[in-house]
Amino acid sequence: MNELKIEDLTCYRGENLVLKDLNTKIKSGETLVIRGSNGSGKTTLLRVLSNFIKSYNGKILFNDQNVLEDSNYRYFFNFVGQKNSLKDNLSVKNNLKLWEIIYQKNISYSKLLEDFNLLHLMERDVASLSDGQKKCISLLRLNFTESKIWYLDEPFVFLDDENSQTLIQKIKNFNTNNGIVIITSNINLQNIFTNEIKI
Amino acid sequence: MNLKLTNKQISIIEKANPFLIVSTIVAFTFGLYFSLLQSPPDYIQGDSMRIMYIHVPSAWFALMAYTILAGSSVLWFITRNPIFSIIARSIAQIGMIFTLISLVTGSIWGKPTWGVWWVWDARLTSMLLLFFLYLAYIFLWQSITNKDLASKISAALAIVGFVNIPIIKFSVDWWNTLHQPATISKLSAPSIDISMMVPLFIMTFATFLFLITVFFIRLRIEILDNKIVRMREVK
Amino acid sequence: MFALLKRDLYLALYSSSSFFYTSSFFVLVLVILPFLFGTNDVQLQVLFKGIIWIGLSLSILLTMERIFNADYEDGNLDIILQQNPSIEVIIISKYITHWVVYCLPLFIVLPILSFLFYVSLDSFFLIFLNLFFGSLGMVFIVTFVSALTLGAKRTIFLKAIIVIPLFVPFLIFGTNLESWPILLALSMMSFVLSMYVSAYGLRLYVE
Numbered sequence: 050m051n052e053l054k055i056e057d058l059t060c061y062r063g064e065n066l067v068l069k070d071l072n073t074k075i076k077s078g079e080t081l082v083i084r085g086s087n088g089s090g091k092t093t094l095l096r097v098l099s100n101f102i103k104s105y106n107g108k109i110l111f112n113d114q115n116v117l118e119d120s121n122y123r124y125f126f127n128f129v130g131q132k133n134s135l136k137d138n139l140s141v142k143n144n145l146k147l148w149e150i151i152y153q154k155n156i157s158y159s160k161l162l163e164d165f166n167l168l169h170l171m172e173r174d175v176a177s178l179s180d181g182q183k184k185c186i187s188l189l190r191l192n193f194t195e196s197k198i199w200y201l202d203e204p205f206v207f208l209d210d211e212n213s214q215t216l217i218q219k220i221k222n223f224n225t226n227n228g229i230v231i232i233t234s235n236i237n238l239q240n241i242f243t244n245e246i247k248i
Numbered sequence: 249m250n251l252k253l254t255n256k257q258i259s260i261i262e263k264a265n266p267f268l269i270v271s272t273i274v275a276f277t278f279g280l281y282f283s284l285l286q287s288p289p290d291y292i293q294g295d296s297m298r299i300m301y302i303h304v305p306s307a308w309f310a311l312m313a314y315t316i317l318a319g320s321s322v323l324w325f326i327t328r329n330p331i332f333s334i335i336a337r338s339i340a341q342i343g344m345i346f347t348l349i350s351l352v353t354g355s356i357w358g359k360p361t362w363g364v365w366w367v368w369d370a371r372l373t374s375m376l377l378l379f380f381l382y383l384a385y386i387f388l389w390q391s392i393t394n395k396d397l398a399s400k401i402s403a404a405l406a407i408v409g410f411v412n413i414p415i416i417k418f419s420v421d422w423w424n425t426l427h428q429p430a431t432i433s434k435l436s437a438p439s440i441d442i443s444m445m446v447p448l449f450i451m452t453f454a455t456f457l458f459l460i461t462v463f464f465i466r467l468r469i470e471i472l473d474n475k476i477v478r479m480r481e482v483k
Numbered sequence: 484m485f486a487l488l489k490r491d492l493y494l495a496l497y498s499s500s501s502f503f504y505t506s507s508f509f510v511l512v513l514v515i516l517p518f519l520f521g522t523n524d525v526q527l528q529v530l531f532k533g534i535i536w537i538g539l540s541l542s543i544l545l546t547m548e549r550i551f552n553a554d555y556e557d558g559n560l561d562i563i564l565q566q567n568p569s570i571e572v573i574i575i576s577k578y579i580t581h582w583v584v585y586c587l588p589l590f591i592v593l594p595i596l597s598f599l600f601y602v603s604l605d606s607f608f609l610i611f612l613n614l615f616f617g618s619l620g621m622v623f624i625v626t627f628v629s630a631l632t633l634g635a636k637r638t639i640f641l642k643a644i645i646v647i648p649l650f651v652p653f654l655i656f657g658t659n660l661e662s663w664p665i666l667l668a669l670s671m672m673s674f675v676l677s678m679y680v681s682a683y684g685l686r687l688y689v690e
Binding site: 384391400409422 | 634659669676684
C-alpha cells in the first residue's frame, strides 16, 4: 500500500506565488485529477512532485518519507510532460530504441505500438506524424518503467476518442495494479475520474 | 519585496543627477582646456598625441567596468539582492561603450603614429576581445526572456569572462611577442612629462565623473524597468 | 552513466553525425586550401597548422546545440536527469560523446591530411598532441556555454560570440608546436570551470 501526501505546499517561481498551501493525499489504486485554468501552476505542481523543482515550502511525503531525502524516489514515478521527448528527425523505431537504452529495459516495440494501433508507423519519421500520434507515442514511455506513480501532464490533449479510451483503460489497469496516477487537465474529467482538486 | 528600497534608491539617484551632470561638464571644460591648449605637443608625435587624453582614461575605465561587472555578479551570488544584478547590467553597457571608444581612439591615434589604422598590438587585440566579452554578456541577457533566469545566467557568464580575462591577456601577450614585427615601435611611453600628467589626471577625473553620471542614469532606467517587469508578473 | 553514453552515441549515429560525415567535413575544410592559396608546399604547411584549428573549432561549435539544447527542447533532458542520480555524471558523459563524435574523426584522418600537406613526422606528433589537448578544453568550454544558453532564443551566433573569445587562448597556443603542456593546463582549468558552470546552468533550467 503506497501513499503520496502533499502538506502545505507553497511554491514561488521567481517572485510570483504559483502554488499556495496545497494539501492533499492519494493512495494506491487512485487517480487524482488536478484541474485549473491555463497558467494556474499545474505543470509546476507536477515538476515539484517529480523532484525537478526542489525549492518550495511544505512537504511531499511518499510512504511517510520526504521525497527530497529519498534517493530511491526517482525509481518510483514516471513523468510524461507536454514535451513529447521525441527526436523529430528519427524514425519511431529509433526513438523507442533510444528510450530503451536510457531506461535500460528491453521491450517488444510491436507489442507496445499495438496498444494505440500505431504499428504501421514503426518506420516513419516522427516529423511526419500528427500531434495526436506523437502524443500517443510519448505516452508509450509509461511502459518502460516499473513505477508506482504516473505523473501525466495534459495527457488527453490531441488524442482522438478511440485513443483517449485506450489511455483511460491503461490508467484504470494501472490503478487496479495499485498504481497512483496524477493527471493535470484544463477540462472536466469528472465523469471518468471522480477524485478531483482545483488549483 | 524590494519595491520600497528601489523607490529610495531612485530618489537618491534623481537628486544626485543634476549635480553630477554639472560637475562632469565643469571637469571636461577644465580637462579639455588643459589637454588641448595648455599642454605642450609631443616632441615626436606632435598634436596627434593629444588623443591620449581620451584614449587612456577610457581604456582604464573599460577594464574597471568589467571588474565592477564581475564584482557585482559575485556579490549577487552571495547576497541574492537584485540591486547587484541591476548594477551589473548597467555597468556592462557603459563598459562596452568605453571599450569601443578606446578602440576607435586607439585606431585614430595609430594612423599618424604607425601609418596604419590598426596594428595587431597586444593591447589593442586584448581590448577587441574584451569588447566581445561585453557583447556576449549583453546579448545573453537580452536573449533570455525570463528575466529572473537571465540575471542568474548572465551573472555566471560575467564571472567566467572575468576568470578568462587574465588567460586571454596572457596568451595574447605571448602571441604578440612571437609575431611582433621588429619595425613597429611599442606604444608605451616610458616617461610622461609632468606637463602631460596634469591634463591626463584632470581628464581621467572628468571621464570618471562622466562614467558615474551615465551609470546613475542607466541604473535608474534599469531599476524602473525591473519594477515594471515585476508589476506585470504579479498581475 | 554508460546507458547515457550509449544512448548519445546511438543518437549521433542515427542523426547522421556518424564518423564518415564528420571526417569528410575535416578533409574538405583542408582540401579547399590549395584552391585558395596555391600549391606552394612551404606555405601550405604553415596554413595547414592554422586551418586545422578552424576546422576543429567549427566542428565543435556548430554542433554544440546537440549537447544539451536538443534534449532540453524535446523533453529528453527530464528523462536523462531522472534516470541519472548525479548531474556531474551526465556532464562527463556529454563531454565524452561530444569529443568522440565531433573530434575523434579528426585524429583518424589527421595522418592522411598531414601526408597531403607535406608535414614532417616530428611536427605531425606535435600537431597531434596540440590538437588532442586543445580539443578537450574546447569541448569543456562549449559544454558549459551550451548549459548556460539552454533558455536563450535559439541562435548559434549568440553562442559563437560567447565561445570564440574563450577559444582564443587555445588557438594561440595551438598553432605553436611546442606548447602542448600549456594546452593541457588550459584544458584542466576549463574542466574545473566547466563542471561548476554546466551543473549550475542545468540545475537552473530543469526547475
